[in-house]
Amino acid sequence: MKRLWQWPIDPLARTVRLMLGEKRCSAELILALPWAQPEVLADMAPGARAPVLIDTEAEEKVTAIGTHAICEYLETAHPTPRLLPFVANERAEARRLWRWSEDSFAEVNALLLTERVNQWVRRVRQPDSEALRKGVHALKSKMTFLNGLAEMRPYMAGRSLTLADLSVAAHLSACDYFGDVPWDLTPDLKDWYARIKSRPSFRPLLADKVEGTRPARHYADLDF
Amino acid sequence: MKRLWQWPIDPLARTVRLMLGEKRCSAELILALPWAQPEVLADMAPGARAPVLIDTEAEEKVTAIGTHAICEYLETAHPTPRLLPFVANERAEARRLWRWSEDSFAEVNALLLTERVNQWVRRVRQPDSEALRKGVHALKSKMTFLNGLAEMRPYMAGRSLTLADLSVAAHLSACDYFGDVPWDLTPDLKDWYARIKSRPSFRPLLADKVEGTRPARHYADLDF
Known part of the structure; x- marks a missing residue:
């Protein structure tokens, strides 16, 4: 059995849920709020934070923490369909852009996404307009590159579809939940996203609803 | 032949140089200043930045960009000695801490290391004492965890020795070059570092000298 400690947004x-979907692996999802990590995680390993995947189907129990460990593990344990290409050079490019996505969007998440979560989910305060402005600016610059x-x-x-696509789509989709993605500025990226969004692995994400919030009107619309 | 675009500090x-050393792979080192990335890198792939490894020994030429792509490639291409354990659970823990190290030290690098580079290498300005103070504070908190x-x-x-050790040692060694690591606060970490530092793979790093700078007095001392 696989269990994933996670927070939907x-x-x-x-990224991990999309990968599990592509690999047709099922996993029990256990809620782990980013601002109140369950104590059980700290018992798994010093400093552990969600996402955490525990796999007891494997010969030996595996505890994988963080996307790098989880996704590389899943790719080896469930090689079909491949999400890292067979050819070494293409594999390196997929890993580069997967990592680029996580590193680059960290800035967007720290500004834009955190403000939206504080505003709409935790309802702790009105958003800091300067952080929002900088966050949107950072998001636009990543989108231009993409x-x-x-x-x-x-x-x-x-x-071919790789972990780089899943990671970029996962990051954009979290901002899109709150209606913050200026799709019209980047038509090729929008077309690419429409293709990824219509994959069966994406359906559970489009059905996500976080208590107290309503996703942006176009969020689950495949023809947005 | 392997060529690595890199800046010594x-x-x-x-991390990549230590890994190459452990695997007994030689590579031609090509200077790529972080503040003036060579144009040739941008031609390799959109948005490429050092470290970049090009391997023409492989069956097909491989261009790997960034530590994640480079180190995972080298681990597969040169499996001996292993720097990611064979057992999946231990492998996941090594990847988690390798990644933890890169993510956590990014804060230290953005504050402390960048200020030192601006002060002693680029000589563009006196360091911002507030950034230095925050950087040292961040470094101490990472060191306490480690x-x-x-x-x-x-x-x-x-x-066993893994990429997690190489990454942590690489990050600490860069701060240590400028004499910024408060070793006495963390005796167990200091003992561990003394062991890593005395490995043959570390020697080239201890011989590094960046133009215009002198490393801290104890930097190359194995009994510091």
Whole structure:
């Protein structure tokens, strides 16, 4: 059995859920609020934070913490369909852009996404307009880069769907839940996202609803 | 032939150099200043930044960009000695802490290391004392966490040397070059570092000298 400690809107947890969906693996989802991590995680390993995957189907029990450990583990344990290409050079490009996505969106998450979560989910305060402004600016700059890739290639890292696509889509989808993605500025990226969004692995994410919030009107619309 | 675009003090480039040393792979080192990335990198892939490894020994030419893509590639291409354990659970823990190290030290690098580079290498300005203070505070908090691991385990992720050790050592060594590591606060971490520092793979790093700077007096001292 697989169990995933996660919070639905967290882009890193979303990356893992998309990967599980693509691999047709089921997992029990256990809620782990980012601002109140369950104590059980700290008992698993020093400093552990969600997402955490525990797999007891494997020969030995595996505890994988963080997207790097979880996704590399899943790719080896469930090689079909491949989400890291077989050819070493293409594999390196997929890993580069997967990592680029996590590193680059960290800035967007720290500003835009955190403000929205504080505003709409935790309802702790009105958003800091300066943080929102900087967050939107950072998001636009990442989207411009990604639009260039989408213009050049069918998928982010090349010819096939990889973890780079899942990671980028997961990050954009979290901002899209709150209606913060200026899709019209980046038409090629929008086309790419529409393709990813219509994959069966994406359906559970489009059905996500976080208590007290309503997703943006177009959030679950495949023809947005 | 392997070629690595790198800057000697960059902790990410140091991680790759340590890994190459442990695997007994030689590579031609090509200077890539972080504040003036060579144009050739942008031609390799959109948004490429050092460290970049190009391997023409492989069956097909491989371009790997960033530590995640480079180190996972090297681990597969040169499996001996292992730097990610064979057992899936231990492998996941090594990847978690390798990634923890890169993510956590990003804060230290953005404050402390960047100020030192601006002060001593680029000589563009006097350091911002507030950034230095925050950087040292961040460094101490990472060191406290790592000291706890060093107290519990012979190596960061468990029983054997892994990429987690190389990454943590690479990051600490960059701060240590400028004499900024308060070793006396974390005796177990200091013992662990003394062991890593005396490995043959570390020698080239201890011989590094960046133009215009002199490393801290104890920097290359194995009995510091």
